[in-house]
Amino acid sequence: MTxxxxxxxRNMMIALARRDASDLDQAExxxxxxxxxxxxxxxxxxAADPTMLRTAAPVEVAVLLRTLDAHPGWVDDPRTLxxxxxxxxxxxxxxxxxxxxxxxxxxxxxxxxAQNPDLAAFRASVLTAMDQAHQDVARSGSSIQTAFxxxxxxxxxxxxxxxxxxxxxxxxxxxxxAGVDQGQGAGYEPTAQVRALAR
Numbered sequence: 001m002t003x004x005x006x007x008x009x010r011n012m013m014i015a016l017a018r019r020d021a022s023d024l025d026q027a028e029x030x031x032x033x034x035x036x037x038x039x040x041x042x043x044x045x046x047a048a049d050p051t052m053l054r055t056a057a058p059v060e061v062a063v064l065l066r067t068l069d070a071h072p073g074w075v076d077d078p079r080t081l082x083x084x085x086x087x088x089x090x091x092x093x094x095x096x097x098x099x100x101x102x103x104x105x106x107x108x109x110x111x112x113x114a115q116n117p118d119l120a121a122f123r124a125s126v127l128t129a130m131d132q133a134h135q136d137v138a139r140s141g142s143s144i145q146t147a148f149x150x151x152x153x154x155x156x157x158x159x160x161x162x163x164x165x166x167x168x169x170x171x172x173x174x175x176x177x178a179g180v181d182q183g184q185g186a187g188y189e190p191t192a193q194v195r196a197l198a199r
Contacts (some may be wrong), residue, residue, distance in 0.1 A: 013127065020059070020108035039078050045067070047080045050087035052150040055133050058112040061092075066107065127157050 031039065043049045053061055066073065068084065075081040095114040095120060100107045111118035129151035134146040135186050 013131075015172070017105040017109070020106075021104035023059045024062055024066075024104045024108055027059050028066065031063055031067055036074065036076075039074060043075055043084060044077075044080050046087060047083035050091050051093040053087055054115050058108045058115060061115070062100060062107045062111045065097075065111070069097075069101055117191075125157065126152070129155055129157070 034042075043064070046056075064084075065088065068081065072081055075084075092111070092114040095110055099110045109120075112123075121146035130148060133144060133151045136142060136151070137144050141148075149158060
């Protein structure tokens, strides 16, 4: 069995940030090709329904913020622009606008954290557990599944007790028990709204 390198989890984190950056780049290209009427309709939806800022894909919200900052004149009605900006403050609270404006690699994750801090904290905890599991495997040579399950259990994210649930390492990848969404693929899939804008 090949032992993972200590840097594997860091490489995974870099890969996730690169994927976010690539997804954001694709979304920005789609918005740039959008007909002005469709663009204004899209922005108006965020003005009319503030909860969309919390429920839309983080990449979609990031492209909205970056586009409005870079091209405020693209919005025909100044009241719509004002309302969207007010909704951003109301719905997403305090987050680092400079990161969203400047770094494609971190903009999407910054929005993800602002949309749902609890989910972002859970995601960070899982990624930290994975990082520690990789280090455990490098030190002890145990299986990655066992090391990861133990680190998740330490954080109270899963149970490995046989009477309380199926042990982590016995759940088949892709099974319903694993909680995997069979409809989700890897990488960015534009939301229906972004796809419609690009047409």
